[in-house]
Each structure stands twice: as C-alpha cells, then as structure tokens.
Amino acid sequence: MAIVAQHTKFSKIAWPVLAWVVALIFFFPIFYMVLTSFKTDADAVKPEFLFSFTPTLENYANMTENYDYWRFARNSVITAVSATIFTLVVAVPCAYAMAFNPTRATKDILMWMLSTKMLPAAAVLYPMIFMTKAAGLYDTHFLIIMVLSLINLPIVIWMLFTYFKDIPKDIIEAGKMDGLNTWGEVREILIPLAWGGIASTALLCFIFCWNEAYWTVRLTTTDAATLSKLIEGNRAPEGLFFGRLSAVSTAAVGPIVVLGWFCQKQLVQGLTFGAVK
Amino acid sequence: MANRTVPRLLQTPAVLLLLFWMLVPLSMTLFFSFIRYVLNNLRRPEWTSPSIDNWRGLGNYQYVWGQDSFWLAIQNSLLIVCSILFLTVTLGIAIAILVNRTFPGRGIVRVLLISPFFVMPAVNAVLWINMLLDPVLGLQGIAVNGINDMIAGMREAPVVGGFFSLWPEFEPISFRATQTSAYAVIMMVTWQWTPFAVLIFMTSLQSEDQQQKEAALLDGAGAWSQFRFLTLPHLGRPIAIVVMIQAIFHLSLYAEIEIVSRGNGNKNLPYYIGELVNNNIGAASATGIFAVILANIVAIFLLRMIGKTLME
Structure with missing residues (x-):
C-alpha cells in the first residue's frame, strides 16, 4: 500500500500510542468504577488510596443486604x-x-x-x-x-x-x-x-x-x-x-x-x- | 406469489401491536391536551377527572406557549442535543480515522472504545456525577486538590517560587448546580455516544476507495486535502445518519437529567413534561404534542434518507 510508505518512523510509533491513549481514556470511567468497587466505603473517598489499597470483596458480599440487588x-x-x-x-x-x-x-x-x-x-x-x-x-x-x-x-x-x-x-x-x-x-x-x-x-x-x-x-x-x-x-x-x-x-x-x-x-x-x- | 394470505397473516400481530402502541396512548394525549384536567384541585373538583365537559380548546397550548419554563426547556433540549451532536461527530471522525489503520492491539482498542456504549444510562449518570465529577470526593475534587497542593509546594521553591505565588487557588466546579448541570449531562452522554459514532464511521471508512486515495497521493495531495476532498465526502451519509439517530435519542433524554440535577434549573422537554404530569395533565399533554411535532421534524429527514436505500 502506497499510503503506508508515506508513514515516517515517528507516525509508526506515535499513531498506535495515540490510539491506545484515547481508548484508555474512554475506558477509564468503567475501570475506575470497577476499581472503586473493591475498596471499602471509607477508602473509596481517600485520595491516598486512589490506586493502591487493600482490595476487598465485602461490597459484593453485602450487595443483597445493602441494596436488595438480587430482587x-x-x-x-x-x-x-x-x-x-x-x-x-x-x-x-x-x-x-x-x-x-x-x-x-x-x-x-x-x-x-x-x-x-x-x-x-x-x-x-x-x-x-x-x-x-x-x-x-x-x-x-x-x-x-x-x-x-x-x-x-x-x-x-x-x-x-x-x-x-x-x-x-x-x-x-x-x-x-x-x-x-x-x-x-x-x-x-x-x-x-x-x-x-x-x-x-x-x-x-x-x-x-x-x-x-x-x-x-x-x-x-x-x-x-x-x-x-x-x-x-x-x-x-x-x-x-x-x-x-x-x-x-x-x-x-x-x-x-x-x-x-x-x-x-x-x-x-x-x-x-x-x-x- | 399466488397465496398472499399467509404472509399477511404473519405480519398481522406485529402491525396490530404497533398500531395499538402508536394510536391509543397518543390519541389520549391529544384528548387530554384539549381539556382542563388537573389531579389536585379542591376548588374545582370537576377538573380532576378527564371529561369532555371540561373542554378547553387550545387553552392548554396557549398556556404552555406563554410559560417561560417551556421555552427554557426547549432551549435546554436544543443546547444539550446540539452540543452532544457536535462533540460526538467531531470526536467520532477523529477517533475512527485513528483506529482505521492497523497497529498492534487494534482489536483490544476497539473493544475498550466501544464499551461505554453498553453502560446503562442510569449507571453512566451516577458514575459521572458522583465518582468522577463530585467537587470534593470525586476524581475532579481529588485532582483539583492535588494541583493546588503542588502549586503551594512550588511557592516555597527558590527562583520559580515567585512565579507560582502569582497563581490562584483552583476551585472545583459543582456540576449539580443550575448553571453547570447541563454540561455534566453533555459530558456523560458524549462519553457514551462517541463510541457509537466511531463504530459507524469506522464501518464506513472500510468501504472507502483505496485506489482513489493512492491516486491522490501520487498526485501529491497532502493528508489534509485527502481528508477534506475524499474522506469527508465519503462520510457525508454516515454523518447525517449519526446526527439524526442521535437527535431522536437525545431529544428524549431523561434518566441523566433526573440523576444529575433532578431538573434543577436544567429541565429538558421530557423532564418538563414529567413534572407537569404530577398535577397539570392538560398542560403536560399539550407539551407532549409539541414534543411530538419537534421529533417529527427530525424524523421526516431520517425516514427519507433510509427509505432511499431500503429496497436496494
């Protein structure tokens, strides 16, 4: 393909990187929601636990109790x-x-x-x-x-x-x-x-x-x-x-x-x- | 084919169901829009049940037409719809072109990009307004605090400290407020619907004439003029379809408005109707008829476009 020939080395690297960055930005809110779901309610609002925290499953375990999820x-x-x-x-x-x-x-x-x-x-x-x-x-x-x-x-x-x-x-x-x-x-x-x-x-x-x-x-x-x-x-x-x-x-x-x-x-x-x- | 009875019989259930769905509620709305009908009125109890005796003619339409809040709701509907359309189409084209080349992990990039479209609107709104945009506890609040702390730290630094001491403290924005809630709605819906635009533009780009592009390249056409004179005309039709389908969906936006601000100063037409339904059914119905007219203006164009390709 002639169009490919036009690509410089720079665009061969920058293009995929840009595509990945855009995709990750769009996916980020979902990722953040999933991440927060593994924090305790107290940890979830503390900036120091933004990305490093002790994951817990208690939110999922208590879904029935808290929200009557299954109904x-x-x-x-x-x-x-x-x-x-x-x-x-x-x-x-x-x-x-x-x-x-x-x-x-x-x-x-x-x-x-x-x-x-x-x-x-x-x-x-x-x-x-x-x-x-x-x-x-x-x-x-x-x-x-x-x-x-x-x-x-x-x-x-x-x-x-x-x-x-x-x-x-x-x-x-x-x-x-x-x-x-x-x-x-x-x-x-x-x-x-x-x-x-x-x-x-x-x-x-x-x-x-x-x-x-x-x-x-x-x-x-x-x-x-x-x-x-x-x-x-x-x-x-x-x-x-x-x-x-x-x-x-x-x-x-x-x-x-x-x-x-x-x-x-x-x-x-x-x-x-x-x-x- | 000789026997036409069976095919007709097979279509009957679907046609009857849709006929009922289209005619019965809408004709009730039409009837209610011509009578005085309020749910709570101690002074005039006869108005609390729908009856032909309470005929009001075009009175409800006149009343709604004269309300500032009706025009604000229309204005807000248009602001929200037009902003979303502009953002999703421009972002959609840019991202579709970005992803249209082959590169490592393209399949995963596509999957990540399309995901927001499948998030239910209620979750979308709750997620954005609380966890992302909340001025104190959300990411926005955390980010603004972080920036302020960083600037405060830099003030102590030698040499550049003087420069940073000129900087103001940043204030986080509350997106539940009257003036800003429409922007929160625009943001979250754009996030959800840009993937839709990307998907459609990408599908369309794959059918673009590559030989034509190569010829243009040989003629010395730059990237911009290739885009301007080949890609953009090729995308004309998909753009029109994306615009009209989204216009129809977003004119009836409801859950996001309800969750972000409970319509506080930021009602769109469906929300305005939803409020009137709590008491003034006559006015709600007249507004509903106005909404139908507005949607029809958009729909006629869409149906024309689709009708052309239907039987190809």
Missing part, C-alpha cells in the same frame, strides 16, 4: 429475557413475510414501523400511567415486558429483515417444491440459515431492554422495578457509599458490556437500519 436483578432478567423472546416470536414471522413475499406496501409498512420508534416517550407518559393503573397493570412484570417489546419491535423487525433479505429466494422455493409448508420453511430453512443473524439481533434486543431507563423508572415502584430503577434511586449517595454503589453498578453493567463486545458489528446494522455498510 432487582431478577426483575431485570425476567423482563429483558421475556421481552426479547416475545419480540422475536412476533418479529421473525413478520420479517420473514416481508423479506420473501414483499408487496408494494412492504416498504411503507417498514417505514411506518420505524416512525413509531420516533414518538417521544414523554408525550404518552400520562396516558400510560392512567391506562395501566386503571387496568391494574402498573408495576407488573407483564406491563414492563410488553412496553420493552413494543419499543424494540421496530428495530428487531428491521434487523431481521435485512438479514433475511440476503438469503437467496431459490432456497425457499426449493423447499416449497419438496412440499414444506410455511412453518416447515421457517423451521427447516430460514432458522438454520439465519441463525447467526437471529442470535445477534436477540442479543442486541436484550441489551436495549436491560438498559432501558424511562418506562422502567416511571411505570414501576417495587414489584417490577429493574436495575435501572435501583441505580436511579441511589443517585446521590453523598460520598458515603462510593464503594458499595460501585459494586452494585459493576454488577448491573458488567455482563451487558461483555455481551456488547460480541455484537459490535450487528450494532451498526441494527442502529442505522442497514443504511451504513
């Missing part, structure tokens, strides 16, 4: 997993039909679905509170599962559609010749072929559900409160509890950040609706 985590897992499954059950057939039997309306339907995503949540806050309280659904798992599904459904359909579109139609036609019905096509051909796409879509949907912080905060009090609600409720610990707050925060985001590493590529496709390749 919130359980709610997060229940709502995010159920919402992801429900979204996929609704979205896979829809995207399948759109990709393999497109009509003139398909494009418009897809655009319309996306436009529901752009409705500001705050605009319908009170009707949601009003309806769910009237129906006795306020602060229930069912409600949060439904809301999380609805807000993610457009993106999930969209992502699946872009994956399914790339599968050659002939294969499905061949399946028809072999006498497969629609369910057979989905089970025998579509799911095996698009498995990677479906899995990463599910992963991304799960991450979005887990991190959601508007409806989960406004439509719950205790029974269905998720980790977002737990953290939001401890917004100002006045410095007394930095250690334990870091531990519970690390426990809330750690697994998701690691999952996120595995679906970077899909993120681009999912969030730009296939418009950047």
Whole structure:
C-alpha cells in the first residue's frame, strides 16, 4: 500500500500510542468504577488510596443486604429475557413475510414501523400511567415486558429483515417444491440459515431492554422495578457509599458490556437500519 | 406469489401491536391536551377527572406557549442535543480515522472504545456525577486538590517560587448546580455516544476507495486535502445518519437529567413534561404534542434518507 510508505518512523510509533491513549481514556470511567468497587466505603473517598489499597470483596458480599440487588436483578432478567423472546416470536414471522413475499406496501409498512420508534416517550407518559393503573397493570412484570417489546419491535423487525433479505429466494422455493409448508420453511430453512443473524439481533434486543431507563423508572415502584430503577434511586449517595454503589453498578453493567463486545458489528446494522455498510 | 394470505397473516400481530402502541396512548394525549384536567384541585373538583365537559380548546397550548419554563426547556433540549451532536461527530471522525489503520492491539482498542456504549444510562449518570465529577470526593475534587497542593509546594521553591505565588487557588466546579448541570449531562452522554459514532464511521471508512486515495497521493495531495476532498465526502451519509439517530435519542433524554440535577434549573422537554404530569395533565399533554411535532421534524429527514436505500 502506497499510503503506508508515506508513514515516517515517528507516525509508526506515535499513531498506535495515540490510539491506545484515547481508548484508555474512554475506558477509564468503567475501570475506575470497577476499581472503586473493591475498596471499602471509607477508602473509596481517600485520595491516598486512589490506586493502591487493600482490595476487598465485602461490597459484593453485602450487595443483597445493602441494596436488595438480587430482587432487582431478577426483575431485570425476567423482563429483558421475556421481552426479547416475545419480540422475536412476533418479529421473525413478520420479517420473514416481508423479506420473501414483499408487496408494494412492504416498504411503507417498514417505514411506518420505524416512525413509531420516533414518538417521544414523554408525550404518552400520562396516558400510560392512567391506562395501566386503571387496568391494574402498573408495576407488573407483564406491563414492563410488553412496553420493552413494543419499543424494540421496530428495530428487531428491521434487523431481521435485512438479514433475511440476503438469503437467496431459490432456497425457499426449493423447499416449497419438496412440499414444506410455511412453518416447515421457517423451521427447516430460514432458522438454520439465519441463525447467526437471529442470535445477534436477540442479543442486541436484550441489551436495549436491560438498559432501558424511562418506562422502567416511571411505570414501576417495587414489584417490577429493574436495575435501572435501583441505580436511579441511589443517585446521590453523598460520598458515603462510593464503594458499595460501585459494586452494585459493576454488577448491573458488567455482563451487558461483555455481551456488547460480541455484537459490535450487528450494532451498526441494527442502529442505522442497514443504511451504513 | 399466488397465496398472499399467509404472509399477511404473519405480519398481522406485529402491525396490530404497533398500531395499538402508536394510536391509543397518543390519541389520549391529544384528548387530554384539549381539556382542563388537573389531579389536585379542591376548588374545582370537576377538573380532576378527564371529561369532555371540561373542554378547553387550545387553552392548554396557549398556556404552555406563554410559560417561560417551556421555552427554557426547549432551549435546554436544543443546547444539550446540539452540543452532544457536535462533540460526538467531531470526536467520532477523529477517533475512527485513528483506529482505521492497523497497529498492534487494534482489536483490544476497539473493544475498550466501544464499551461505554453498553453502560446503562442510569449507571453512566451516577458514575459521572458522583465518582468522577463530585467537587470534593470525586476524581475532579481529588485532582483539583492535588494541583493546588503542588502549586503551594512550588511557592516555597527558590527562583520559580515567585512565579507560582502569582497563581490562584483552583476551585472545583459543582456540576449539580443550575448553571453547570447541563454540561455534566453533555459530558456523560458524549462519553457514551462517541463510541457509537466511531463504530459507524469506522464501518464506513472500510468501504472507502483505496485506489482513489493512492491516486491522490501520487498526485501529491497532502493528508489534509485527502481528508477534506475524499474522506469527508465519503462520510457525508454516515454523518447525517449519526446526527439524526442521535437527535431522536437525545431529544428524549431523561434518566441523566433526573440523576444529575433532578431538573434543577436544567429541565429538558421530557423532564418538563414529567413534572407537569404530577398535577397539570392538560398542560403536560399539550407539551407532549409539541414534543411530538419537534421529533417529527427530525424524523421526516431520517425516514427519507433510509427509505432511499431500503429496497436496494
């Protein structure tokens, strides 16, 4: 490559160093949070223990006692997993039909679905509170599962559609010749072929559900409160509890950040609706 | 295909769910925005339940339009959104170009860079406002104290002591205050969303025409003019998409505002609506309709852009 030839010795060293420095700066807040989670609350605010301290696991051991962590985590897992499954059950057939039997309306339907995503949540806050309280659904798992599904459904359909579109139609036609019905096509051909796409879509949907912080905060009090609600409720610990707050925060985001590493590529496709390749 | 019933049937659940989600709450908001509806009013108890008899016409819209706090909320929404957009796009381009070359550990650098995007917004805000930005106990306070101590030490030094004694004591900034809390929100959201911009620009840079760049190099084009006339035009479309997707997300920013300042002097539109919902439902609904209009202006552009590439 001619461009490489242009590089001087200086830029060969300075360039990677600069890239590493930027990456470390961006990662630093997460690192600092994890680091603080291993300090006692008293040590966490003392400058002399900034980087050298005696690590302790007591913040993690006392998470249940201090914050009732597992109750919130359980709610997060229940709502995010159920919402992801429900979204996929609704979205896979829809995207399948759109990709393999497109009509003139398909494009418009897809655009319309996306436009529901752009409705500001705050605009319908009170009707949601009003309806769910009237129906006795306020602060229930069912409600949060439904809301999380609805807000993610457009993106999930969209992502699946872009994956399914790339599968050659002939294969499905061949399946028809072999006498497969629609369910057979989905089970025998579509799911095996698009498995990677479906899995990463599910992963991304799960991450979005887990991190959601508007409806989960406004439509719950205790029974269905998720980790977002737990953290939001401890917004100002006045410095007394930095250690334990870091531990519970690390426990809330750690697994998701690691999952996120595995679906970077899909993120681009999912969030730009296939418009950047 | 001859049989259209099955495909239609398969799309029905998704369409019905979204139709319900879009129409039912929004039409309620629209209805509430035209009536007098307050949750607590001892003098006029008939206003405390939604009824067509309390019709107010455009009164709620007029009331909201005349409120200074409504305009402050819009101003704040725009300040926050525009600052974040500017910062994430410029930082995103710079970092994407930085990481686009091959160098040792590039894979790890990418993983480190993308991580902030997956941190839940509530944790992001709590982490920044307490552990990083707190003026006494956070890293900011510790750093400012350290610098002050260092300067104090230098004052005793011979020769240069006179110079350092001219320096002031630095004051840490409280980011929970009215004037500064918007900056804290801008900082934390920029930290979270720059990785998103980097990821998209990086994807786009990989499809850049390398032969064209080599030709430009042979013609004696410098690094700057290569960037200005080749890379930047190539990134035009991704930039537009990053801007619009972020605009939609950040116009509805809520958790960060709530956690940083509880909206103390720093309300954006969603927060303002959230406050009105505690009592004045009519006004909250009218504000909600204004928010929908604002979001639609952005959304129309985005949908047009995406629509073009959809069926390729």
